[in-house]
Amino acid sequence: MAEHTAGTAGARLSSQVDSLIRAAQRGDQDAFEQLVRVYDQSVLRQAMNLLRSPEEARDVYQEVFLKVFRNLHTFRFDCSFHTWLYRIVTNVCLDHLRKRIVRKEEPAVVETGEGRVDRTESFEEGSAHADPERKLWNRQLQERIEEGLQDLTPRERMVFEMRHYDGMRLRNIGEILGTTEDAAKNCLFRATQKMRSALGDFV
Amino acid sequence: MTCDLALKAIPLYFYGELTPSEEERVEQHMHECETCSRELERQRALGPALDRRRIEPSAGLLEECRADLMAAIQGGAGAEAPSANPWRLFLAALEHSFRGWARFRQPLGAVALLALGFFAARITPIAPFVAPAPRVGPADQVFSTVRSVQPDNAGGVQIALDETHRRVISGRMDDQKIQRLLLTAAREDNPAVRVESVDLLKSQPASSEVRDALLNALAHDSNAGVRLKAVEGLKPLGSEPEVRKVLAQVLLSDDNAAVRMQVVDLLVEHRDDAIVGVLQNLMQKEDNSYVRLKSEKVLKEMNASIGTF
Numbered sequence: 001m002a003e004h005t006a007g008t009a010g011a012r013l014s015s016q017v018d019s020l021i022r023a024a025q026r027g028d029q030d031a032f033e034q035l036v037r038v039y040d041q042s043v044l045r046q047a048m049n050l051l052r053s054p055e056e057a058r059d060v061y062q063e064v065f066l067k068v069f070r071n072l073h074t075f076r077f078d079c080s081f082h083t084w085l086y087r088i089v090t091n092v093c094l095d096h097l098r099k100r101i102v103r104k105e106e107p108a109v110v111e112t113g114e115g116r117v118d119r120t121e122s123f124e125e126g127s128a129h130a131d132p133e134r135k136l137w138n139r140q141l142q143e144r145i146e147e148g149l150q151d152l153t154p155r156e157r158m159v160f161e162m163r164h165y166d167g168m169r170l171r172n173i174g175e176i177l178g179t180t181e182d183a184a185k186n187c188l189f190r191a192t193q194k195m196r197s198a199l200g201d202f203v
Numbered sequence: 204m205t206c207d208l209a210l211k212a213i214p215l216y217f218y219g220e221l222t223p224s225e226e227e228r229v230e231q232h233m234h235e236c237e238t239c240s241r242e243l244e245r246q247r248a249l250g251p252a253l254d255r256r257r258i259e260p261s262a263g264l265l266e267e268c269r270a271d272l273m274a275a276i277q278g279g280a281g282a283e284a285p286s287a288n289p290w291r292l293f294l295a296a297l298e299h300s301f302r303g304w305a306r307f308r309q310p311l312g313a314v315a316l317l318a319l320g321f322f323a324a325r326i327t328p329i330a331p332f333v334a335p336a337p338r339v340g341p342a343d344q345v346f347s348t349v350r351s352v353q354p355d356n357a358g359g360v361q362i363a364l365d366e367t368h369r370r371v372i373s374g375r376m377d378d379q380k381i382q383r384l385l386l387t388a389a390r391e392d393n394p395a396v397r398v399e400s401v402d403l404l405k406s407q408p409a410s411s412e413v414r415d416a417l418l419n420a421l422a423h424d425s426n427a428g429v430r431l432k433a434v435e436g437l438k439p440l441g442s443e444p445e446v447r448k449v450l451a452q453v454l455l456s457d458d459n460a461a462v463r464m465q466v467v468d469l470l471v472e473h474r475d476d477a478i479v480g481v482l483q484n485l486m487q488k489e490d491n492s493y494v495r496l497k498s499e500k501v502l503k504e505m506n507a508s509i510g511t512f
Contacts, residue, residue, distance in 0.1 A: 029459075030460040041260075041265060045259065045260055048258060057264070061268040141252060145256060165253075170220050189214055
C-alpha cells in the first residue's frame with residue numbers, strides 16, 4: 001500500500017516536472033524557477049558533501065543550473081530529467097574534484113545547516129563530556145575516512161557518493177556517467193576496498 | 204561460491220545491488236565462511252561511520268544560491284556562451300564587426316558627408332571627428348557623436364558634435380564618492396549596470412541613502428535581477444516598518460515569482476499582526492506554489508485563517 005502510494009506520488013511529481021520542463025522550454029521563467037527548486041537542494045547537498053566547501057558548492061550550483069538553463073531546449077524526454085540533470089551535475093563536480101586533486105586542499109571548517117562545523121569535531125560523539133579516549137578514537141577514525149576518500153579517483157568518489165549518500169541505483173549511476181552498470185559496480189567495489197583498507201582496524 | 208567472488212560481492216550485497224539468487228549464494232557462503240563473514244561485518248560498520256560525515260548545507264546558503272542564479276539569469280548570464288572553436292570565433296568576430304558598424308552608422312554617415320564636402324570644396328582637411336580631447340589621462344576615452352554638419356558660404360563646414368568622456372574611477376565601498384556614483388549607477392538605463400550597482404550597494408545597508416535606493420529598486424526597477432539583488436540587500440533591515448511596508452506592497456504586486464519568493468521569506472522572518480492581512484490577501488491571488496505554501500504555513504502558525512471572509 002505504502003509502495004503504491006509512493007508510486008502514485010512519484011508519478012504525480014514526474015508529470016508535474018514534465019509540465020514544468022515544457023513550460024520552461026517555451027521560455028516561462030517562473031516554471032524554470034520551480035523546476036530548479038525541485039532539485040536544487042539535493043544538488044547543493046551533493047556538491048557540499050563532495051567538496052566540503054560552501055564557496056565551491058555555490059559555484060557548482062551556479063554552473064549546473066546555468067547549464068540547465070542554457071541547454072534545457074535540447075532535453076527531448078528520451079531519458080528521465082533526473083538522469084539528464086545529474087549528467088551535468090557529475091560533470092561539473094568531476095571538474096571541481098580534478099582541480100581539487102591538483103590543489104590538494106580540503107578546508108577543515110565547513111558551513112552547515114547547524115552553523116560552522118569543524119570536520120574533525122563533527123565526528124565527536126555526544127556531549128562535550130564524552131569519554132576522552134572515545135573522542136580521540138573518533139577523531140582518528142574521521143581522519144582515516146578523510147584520507148581514504150582522498151585516495152579515491154574522482155570517478156570512484158562520484159560513484160561512491162551517489163550510491164552511499166544519495167541512494168541511487170548503480171544502473172542509474174552508470175547511465176548518468178555514460179557507462180555500464182558493471183563498470184559502476186567495479187567502481188563501487190574499488191572505492192569500498194580502498195575505504196576499508198584506509199580504515200584498517202578501525203572498522 | 205569462492206571467497207574471492209564473495210569478497211567482491213560484499214559491497215553490492217550491502218547496497219542491495221545483487222539479484223535475489225546472488226544474495227542467497229552470498230548468504231550461504233557467509234554462513235559457512237568465518238573470514239568472509241568478518242569482512243561483511245566490517246562493511247556494515249563502515250556504513251554508519253561514513254553516514255556521520257554527512258553535512259547538510261545551511262538554508263541561508265541555499266537561498267543565496269537561488270538568488271544568485273536568478274540574478275545571473277536576469278542579468279543575461281543565461282545566454283549561451285559559444286565554445287571557442289575557430290569557426291565560432293570567426294562568426295563571433297564577423298557578428299561583432301557588423302554590430303560595430305551598426306553602432307557607428309550615424310557617425311559614419313556624417314564622415315561620408317564630410318568627405319564629400321571636403322572633395323567638392325577642396326579645402327584643407329579638418330581634424331578627424333573622433334579625437335581624444337586634450338587634458339585627458341591615458342585611461343580616459345572620448346566618444347563623439349556628430350549631431351549636425353552645416354556647410355557655410357565660404358566653402359567651409361560647421362560640425363556640431365557631442366563628446367562623452369569615459370573615466371575610470373576606483374575606490375573603496377566606504378568612500379562617499381564611490382557610493383554616490385553607485386547610487387547614480389543604480390538608476391542607469393543598462394540593467395546589467397543596475398544589477399552590479401545594487402549588488403555592491405547592498406553591502407552598505409546602514410546608510411539611509413543606500414536603503415532608500417534599495418527600496419526604490421525593489422519597488423520600481425523593471426528588471427527582476429535588480430529587484431532580487433535589492434531584496435538581498437534589505438535582509439538586515441527586515442524588521443524596519445518602512446522596509447516592511449514596501450516588502451508587503453511588492454509581495455502583492457510583483458509579477459516575478461522569484462522576487463515574491465525572496466520577499467515572502469524576508470517578510471515572515473519577523474512576525475507582526477500586519478502580515479496576517481497581507482498574507483491573506485496574497486492567498487486570494489497567488490499562483491506560485493512555494494509562496495502559497497510559505498504563506499499558508501505562517502498563517503497557520505499565527506493561528507490565522509487562510510482566507511478572508
